[in-house]
Amino acid sequence: MLESRFRLSPDARRAKSRTIEERLFSLPEFRAASTVLFYASFRSEVETGQMIRRALVDGKKVVLPKVKGKGLALFAIGDFDRDVEPGAWEIPEPLHGTPATIGEIDIVIMPGAVFDEQGNRLGYGGGFYDRLLAGYRGMIVALAFEAQIVPLAPVSAHDVPAKKIVTEKRIIEANLK
Numbered sequence: 001m002l003e004s005r006f007r008l009s010p011d012a013r014r015a016k017s018r019t020i021e022e023r024l025f026s027l028p029e030f031r032a033a034s035t036v037l038f039y040a041s042f043r044s045e046v047e048t049g050q051m052i053r054r055a056l057v058d059g060k061k062v063v064l065p066k067v068k069g070k071g072l073a074l075f076a077i078g079d080f081d082r083d084v085e086p087g088a089w090e091i092p093e094p095l096h097g098t099p100a101t102i103g104e105i106d107i108v109i110m111p112g113a114v115f116d117e118q119g120n121r122l123g124y125g126g127g128f129y130d131r132l133l134a135g136y137r138g139m140i141v142a143l144a145f146e147a148q149i150v151p152l153a154p155v156s157a158h159d160v161p162a163k164k165i166v167t168e169k170r171i172i173e174a175n176l177k
Contacts, residue, residue: 046143
């Protein structure tokens with residue numbers, strides 16, 4: 001699945017990411033959110049840099065995760081270009097920011113490698129988001145390219161599913177069981 005994402009040309013990835021951005025920003029849950037936990041995209045992920053900049057311009061409080069040991073610390077940023085730099089595994093992380101907690105977050109925008117229509121997610125193996133979101137009851141939206149959607153993603157009892165998945169073709173309302 002990751003190989004198909006890696007094969008996307010930068011222009012195709014950028015265009016699909018813009019379409020995903022428009023779909024995300026049209027969600028009532030996103031529009032109503034004051035505080036958004038984004039991820040800063042890395043390599044071939046859905047590109048979030050422009051989304052983060054736009055959310056800040058729109059007056060939203062934007063929070064980004066930073067790897068701390070086996071967990072994620074959260075920091076609200078004021079300027080994506082000034083406050084973010086490569087961190088763990090070269091993934092962009094907040095360099096500057098105000099500490100935040102998961103309880104402050106109105107909506108979580110989460111990455112992943114593979115998703116299914118039930119909201120199940122296969123991440124990158126570290127379990128960082130599953131630990132962070134254990135017990136979180138708010139809206140969780142995953143961003144993915146359509147090529148990352150499979151009929152059934154393998155899951156474990158501790159995996160935290162997305163409630164919605166936004167691709168360049170559709171918005172999937174997860175059929176959580």
